[in-house]
Amino acid sequence: xxxxxxxxxxxxxxxxxxxxxxxxxxxxxxxxxxxxxxxxxxxxxxxxxxxxxxxxxxxxxxxxxxxxxxxxxxxxxxxxxxxxxxxxxxxxxxxxxxxxxxxxxxxxxxxxxxx
Amino acid sequence: xxxxxxxxxxxxxxxxxxxxxxxxxxxxxxxxxxxxxxxxxxxxxxxxxxxxxxxxxxxxxxxxxxxxxxxxxxxxxxxxxxxxxxxxxxxxxxxxxxxxxxxxxxxxxxxx
Numbered sequence: 001x002x003x004x005x006x007x008x009x010x011x012x013x014x015x016x017x018x019x020x021x022x023x024x025x026x027x028x029x030x031x032x033x034x035x036x037x038x039x040x041x042x043x044x045x046x047x048x049x050x051x052x053x054x055x056x057x058x059x060x061x062x063x064x065x066x067x068x069x070x071x072x073x074x075x076x077x078x079x080x081x082x083x084x085x086x087x088x089x090x091x092x093x094x095x096x097x098x099x100x101x102x103x104x105x106x107x108x109x110x111x112x113x114x115x
Numbered sequence: 116x117x118x119x120x121x122x123x124x125x126x127x128x129x130x131x132x133x134x135x136x137x138x139x140x141x142x143x144x145x146x147x148x149x150x151x152x153x154x155x156x157x158x159x160x161x162x163x164x165x166x167x168x169x170x171x172x173x174x175x176x177x178x179x180x181x182x183x184x185x186x187x188x189x190x191x192x193x194x195x196x197x198x199x200x201x202x203x204x205x206x207x208x209x210x211x212x213x214x215x216x217x218x219x220x221x222x223x224x225x226x227x
Contacts (some may be wrong), residue, residue, distance in 0.1 A: 033213050043203055045218035052213075091158065101146050101212050102171050105158040 002027045004094050006106035013082050013113055021077045021109045023092030029053075032096040034068065034075045035103065039089045051075065082113045117142065119219035121206050127225045133194040136222045140187050140208030147189040148216060149181060152203040161204075164189055165212075196226045 003026040013019045025034065036048040049059060051068050059066045063080045079086055089110045093103040120139040128134050140147050148171075149161040160173040164183035181191040187208075193200055203223050207216035 035215065037218075042220060043205075043223070044220040045205060045207075047215050047217055050215045095213055097213065101148055101163045101165075101209060101216070102160045102173070103148070103150070103158075103207075103216060104160075107157050 002029075002032075002094055002096055002104045004092050004104055004106035006090075006092055006109050008109045009107070010110040010112070013111070015084060015113055015115050016081050017113075018078060018080050019082050019111065019113075021079075021090050021092075021111070023075045023077065023106060025073050025075065025092070025094050027094060027096050029096040032094055035093040035095070036066065036075075036077050037091045037093060039091065039108070041088075045091070048077075079111075082111075084113050084115065087111060087113045119206055119208050119217055121204075121219035121222050123222060124220065125223050125225075127227060128196050129227055130196055130198060132196050133192060134196060134224060135190055135192045136204055136206075136224075138189045138191075138206030138208075138219060140189070140206075141217055144208035144210055144217075145187050146209045146212065146216075147183055147187060148207045148209075149189070149191050150205045150207065151175075152205060152221070153201075158205075161191065193224075198226050200224065201226045 005024045032053045034051045037045040065078045067076045089108045091108045092106045122137045146165045148163040163171040167183045178194045183189045203221045205221045207218045209216040
């Protein structure tokens with residue numbers, strides 16, 4: 001069975017702090033894809049990143065960076081110098097080749113950034 | 116390029132009624148998936164359609180159904196509504212299997 005665990009339910013930081021959102025996944029497949037999505041109060045899920053299981057390179061995009069480690073089945077997301085606009089719920093998700101388009105989501109981490 | 120469009124944005128229905136939600140995917144995307152989001156159960160997969168065929172179905176009762184048209188637009192239907200069907204229903208489209216899915220703003224359904 002596939003499972004995504006986001007142990008942090010809610011995180012509060014002050015603007016300009018760095019924050020890391022944890023994601024641990026379980027799958028028996030060797031080929032799978034990992035994703036992060038952001039859900040602002042408007043409700044729409046905004047795609048942030050997709051990573052396939054064969055690519056363990058870390059990625060940086062502006063203030064966002066992702067650390068994928070197969071050895072620990074983790075795909076953590078770091079926001080550097082957080083801003084109030086980063087306040088949202090962040091979801092980690094997994095697709096495995098068996099069900100191709102079915103995203104299995106974690107329970108989400110609510111990030112609150114205050115001034 | 117227009118994003119995924121879901122209509123209506125909000126709906127209030129009475130128990131026992133039925134409802135139809137609509138989703139227009141991004142142009143060129145042939146895969147459309149539906150998800151239900153509730154505070155208690157989180158984001159749960161309902162079904163996926165590709166080229167008018169249902170390719171995957173989640174663990175929901177038969178009251179939940181869907182279809183996809185030749186232009187890739189999709190509808191989902193919920194019959195005999197129950198209070199527990201109150202949720203945000205999200206539609207997503209993707210170019211191919213395993214690719215990133217792009218979501219619409221959702222339809223918030225309230226059953227009273």
